[in-house]
Amino acid sequence: MKQARPSWTSTPWVLAALALAIALTAVVGCTMIGDSMTGVRLKADGATGCIKDCNDTYKAAFDAEQKLHDANIEACQALSQPDKATCLDDEAARHEAAMTALSAAKTDCQNDCHRQGSGTAG
Numbered sequence: 001m002k003q004a005r006p007s008w009t010s011t012p013w014v015l016a017a018l019a020l021a022i023a024l025t026a027v028v029g030c031t032m033i034g035d036s037m038t039g040v041r042l043k044a045d046g047a048t049g050c051i052k053d054c055n056d057t058y059k060a061a062f063d064a065e066q067k068l069h070d071a072n073i074e075a076c077q078a079l080s081q082p083d084k085a086t087c088l089d090d091e092a093a094r095h096e097a098a099m100t101a102l103s104a105a106k107t108d109c110q111n112d113c114h115r116q117g118s119g120t121a122g
Contacts, residue, residue, distance in 0.1 A: 047113045047114055050110075050112075050113035051110050051113050053109075054106055054109035054110045054113065055106070057106075057109065058102060058105070058106040058109075061102050061105075062099075062102060065095070065098050065099065065102060069091065069095045069098075072091045072094075072095075073088065073091060075087070076088045076091055
C-alpha cells in the first residue's frame with residue numbers, strides 16, 4: 001500500500017512563506033519610527049509642504065484664539081464698571097500672551113522643517 005503524499009499546505013516551508021507574506025502585507029506602508037528619528041523625511045514634498053502645514057495649523061489656532069478673545073471681551077462688557085476695566089485689562093494680557101505663544105509655536109514648527117542634513121526618502 002502506498003502512503004498518502006502530504007498536501008502542500010502541511011509542509012513547514014509553505015506555512016512559513018504564507019506567514020511571511022501576511023506579515024509583509026500588514027507592514028507595508030507602516031512607518032515604525034518618525035521622520036525626526038532617522039533625520040530622513042518620508043514625504044517628498046520637503047520643507048515647502050511642512051511650512052504650509054505649520055501655517056495652516058497656526059491659522060486655525062489664531063482663528064480659535066481670536067474667537068475666544070472676542071467672546072471674553074463680550075463677557076467683560078456685561079460687567080459693572082470697576083469689574084469691567086479689570087476684566088478687559090486681564091483679557092488683553094491673556095490674549096497678548098496667547099498670541100506670543102502662537103507665534104513662537106509657528107516659528108518652532110517652521111524651523112523644524114529645515115533640519116540640516118535631512119534627505120528625502122520615497
